[in-house]
Amino acid sequence: MKRRLLVAAGVAAALTGVAACGSDSSDDNKSETKPGNTAPAAGNGKTVRVWLMKGTAPDDYIAAFKAKFEADHPGAKLDVQIQQWNGIGQKVTGALASNDAPDVIEAGNTQIAQYGASGGLKDLSSKVTELGGKDWLTGLSEPGKVDGKTYGIPFYAANRVVVYNKELFAKAGVTPPKTRAEWLETTKKLNSGDQQGIYLPGQNWYFYSGLLKDEGADLATKAGSSWKANLDGAPAVAASAFYKELQALGKGPKDSDEKTQPEVVAADGGKIAQFIAVPGEAETVIKANPALKDKFGFFPIPGKDASKPGAVLTGGSDLMIPEAAKNQDLAYDVIKQFNSDEWQTKLAQAIKFLPNKTTLSSALASDPGGMAMGEGAKNGFATPNSPNWASVEENNPIKAYLTKVMTGGDAAAAGKEANASIEKTLNTKN
Structure with missing residues (x-):
């Protein structure tokens, strides 16, 4: 970071x-x-x-x-x-x-x-x-x-947490959810007309890695002296399927990350019900659009069940x-x-x-x-504890993988392609 x-x-x-x-x-x-x-x-x-x-x-x-x-x-x-x-x-x-x-x-x-x-x-x-x-x-x-x-x-x-518009939640008669299933149902109720239930770009790999962790897998794991990436198994398929379903409840781009998110939320004028960000990003949005002052609340990313919040990088x-x-x-x-x-x-x-x-x-x-x-x-x-992880982030095949899934590609096949790139980088001897 x-x-x-x-x-x-x-x-x-x-x-x-x-x-x-x-x-x-x-x-x-x-x-x-x-x-x-x-x-x-x-x-x-x-x-x-x-x-x-x-x-x-x-x-x-x-x-x-x-x-x-x-x-x-x-x-x-x-x-x-x-x-x-x-x-x-x-x-x-x-x-x-x-x-x-x-x-x-x-x-x-x-x-x-x-x-x-x-x-x-x-x-x-x-x-x-x-x-x-x-x-x-x-x-x-x-x-x-x-x-x-x-x-x-x-x-x-x-x-990251979920930043939500308190007024839009109140109008829809919903409260911050505790589980993934509740989150989907809440977001569906918030997604109507020109209002977005959530603004979620398709390449937020930080968020995806938490979903993957909740499904029981890490981005990559080390066995002996070699690293193996884990984007093609059942946990990865389940994580990407949830991401895709949630992402579809808004108008976020499928082929970019969250770098322009503050500008998008600010320009929207209060029609985005939720976005995923570090809490301080809400202040950035408010500075760009003072009309949104006092409208934001926060809740942890929901987990698979209510016993604990979702895993976060x-x-x-x-x-x-x-x-x-x-x-x-x-x-x-x-x-x-x-x-x-x-x-x-x-x-x-x-x-x-x-x-x-x-x-x-x-x-x-x-x-x-x-x-x-x-x-x-x-x-x-944390991210995989490898001296080469920073190099993975530079070229970040996880982003390309997510876009393929968001646009209808086969999750397992896209995952295998991303795995090959990640493993090549992690297993390179310096």
Whole structure:
């Protein structure tokens, strides 16, 4: 996640043994049983460089964070450098291979496997317990691991929800559904005349991957040393059939993704009953069409049954420490402060994205979109944890597969074609 969601939705990461981050292994074990008992690393006139991505945190948050860190580490200076998403992969790869890497780097969660496989990241596995890893969102913590070692510490998360027009729902006499079957029936009632029951482009592969997960399959799985894609089996056929039925209850294009969705919904003037998006996209729509102010509500993507919401692909960012970082002990203290409940809560409330722990679900209690997102995140998951997954997304055969299904093609045949492309990329040796 690429801009903030795909934002690295997609976007974030993972990190081991941190003798170099301030203590020996026995000290690590003691600190893990009593989180927060490790004394701050000494400042000693050092400058700690931190790369944060553009849009991650507002200036006042960064300023307050910097003031707190420097007060806790007399003599240290915190230099937060804002990076652009465009071209960041090459820039990070170069930094990891250099002798002058920043001390902390933020990365999208889908990028961590690639960076971890390069051998240029510090293994932070021994710090997971101290940082409260048992409560991390799965969709962020799993991508942070490579071969069982943790290189990326979850920073923040986001996932898609259903944004709905409260007025149109009220006029139709319907309420937010809890199951897929209810969702279809609700959407049929909302789909009348020039009103769309839902605006759903045919290539929203993020949404599709959640449907596939609910049917019991992942986009791709690893067996031994090889990857196998799963778009041709019964789970994929069932997932694409539901997608096709739902998509037909609106006028969304079958051959494009959701990039132009905010503009379409804004221009519609209030005749689109639902769309699938990160909650913040509703604000983008309202800015383009102020007449829609106060008309939107949010609910988690419905699941197959009412026991839990539908599975959602979790995007976001992780924090990592390069092996070449000169101040690894101070770098870990930066990550520890970012990971604390206080600073996680402040960040969530500032950017309206999810904190990294399930125990902080109340951070967005006053934000309906955030609450819906948090409920969905309980059933979150990540993209296949391969260094080559970013290359799959670049050419994304899943989009072509979905368009073929939406336009009447055979789902199993289209799935086999997509599988071949995905497997070729994932099984390419770097």
